[in-house]
Amino acid sequence: MPCFSSGREAALELRPDSPVYCFRPQVLAADAAAFLSAFPGKTAYAVKTNGEPMVLDVLARAGIGAFDVASPAEFAAARAAAPGAELLYMHPVKAQSDIRLALERYAIRTTVLDHEDEVAKILRIVRALDLDPQDLTLFVRIASRGEAAYELSKKFGAAPGHAAELLQRIDALGIRCGIAFHVGSQVEDADTYSRAVAVAAEVRDAAGVPVVALDVGGGFPATYARDPRRPAPLMPPLADIIAGLMAAVEARGFGATPLVAEPGRVIVARAFSVIVRVLLKKGQRLYINDGVWSSLSDSWTGKILLPVRHIPDPARRRRPGRAGRMEPFRIYGATCDSVDVLSRPFYLPESVDTGDWIEIGHIGAYSLALRTRFNGFYPDTFVEVATPFEAGDAPEGFAEPERRGVVEA
Incomplete structure (x- = not known):
């Protein structure tokens, strides 16, 4: 993999016409180490967040000894990167054949469910393979609502009374x-964890059976951009979030219960950026060679604000507009789909023009995992970058809620 000191250096040397991912293994290792240091229980990296082999290899070397996996492909990827690591099969709804594969070939002994039919599926395979039931741990996932960019309780999670019955069964x-x-x-509200722990305690007490572990899931927030003109309360540092979680764990009687966490974003978000090229400037519209069907699905929802850095093409001597004036530009993706448009504008120098590059930071979580081959576009070029995205010149862009009258003028 070619190595560069920064994304800017990579753009100016390679002059790419296709998107280029900048991988920062040192940042990934540091963020993994920070979580391992802060969380006192078992850390199982959520492979769905970014399952690239280069990511899993770095995490295995950084000390991640367990992986949260959801499919046979993720079983194989995690085991290839870390043959001795523990795999936790934490998808609540599973195909019968996948359960058998997990238990038989991969020797997975920990999984999760939120319905009695899943118990029946698992029990069928356990009996067919003549496994000792005491070797298995089945987590019951409870419904837990909270303030987060992406709320996940609508699809999975048993109500407290149902969860207690499942534990008893x-x-x-x-x-x-x-x-x-x-x-x-x-997560956008650090107290969300405390409320979830309280519900878990209610379920435990109602079930009245031994609970061998508490899995607090993921949701730990990564660092993104924010509009400095619209100050918002900042999330506390990771150490403070986990301290609040641990206080709730102690207060609710889980102090002696082994803990599991499934972090994703907080570990991998800062490890990647993507360099895109401006294919066309049309007023205050910029057409780029990436988009919501490739690396920028998080930007489509408008819930994640990605920092951006303008990299002018030095071959362009004359430029429209002023380099020191920031303006909102509506961003259109590379595909012919009319919905391939970011929900928030990027604020960039007025002088940005066709042929320039934009480095979009902190896209390590979900961006690569969700990219598609729609229209034949599929970014798959990687370089290694030594410095964090935040190093050097400050990022020159941020986002705010869409205002069509301004952005499309």
């Missing part, structure tokens, strides 16, 4: 019981 089968929750992706 699992315990009666001789299988070890755990309780799990997931407060959402990119």
Whole structure:
């Protein structure tokens, strides 16, 4: 993989016409180490966030010893990167064949569910393989609502009364019981964890069976951009969020219960940026060679604000507008789909023009995992970059809620 000191250096040397991902292994290793240091339980990296082999390799070397996996492809990817790592099969709804594969070929002994039919599926395979039920741990995922960019309780999670019944059924089968929750992706209210722990305690007390572990899920927030003209309360540092979580754990009687976390964004978001090129400037519209069907799905929703840096093409001597004046530009993606438009404008120098590059930072979480081959566009070029995106010149852009009258003028 070619190596550069910065994304700017990569853009000016390669002059790419296709998107280029800038991978920062040192940043990834540092953010993984920071989470491992802050969280006192088992850290199981959520492979769905970014399952690129280069990412999993760095995380294995950084000390991540467990992986949250959701499919056979993720089983294989995690095991290839870390043959001795523990795999936790944390998808609540599973195909029968995938359950068998997990238990038989990959020797996975920990999974999650939120319905009695999943208990029946698992029990069928356990009996067919003649496994000792006591070797298994089944987490019951409880519904937990909270303030997050992406709220996840609408699809998965048992109501408290139902969850208690599931725990009792699992315990009666001789299988070890755990309780799990997931407060959402990119939490916006640190107290969300405390409320979820309180619900978990209610379920534990109602079930009245031994609980061998509490899985607090993911949702730990990554650092993105924000509009400095619209100050908003900042999330506390990761250490403070986890301290609040641990205070709730102690207060609700889980102090002696082993903990599991499934971080994703907080570990991998800063490890990647993407260099895109401006294919056309049309007034205050910029058409770029990436978009919502490739690296920028998070920007489509408008819930994540990505920092951006303008990289002018030095071959263009004459430029429209002033370099020191920031203006909102509506961003259009590369495909012919009319919905391939970012929901928020990028604020960039007025002088940005056709042929320039824009480095979009902190796209390590979900951007690569969700890219598609729609229209034949599929970014897949990587370089290694030594310095964090934040190093050097300050990012020259941010986003705000769309105002069509201004952006499309």
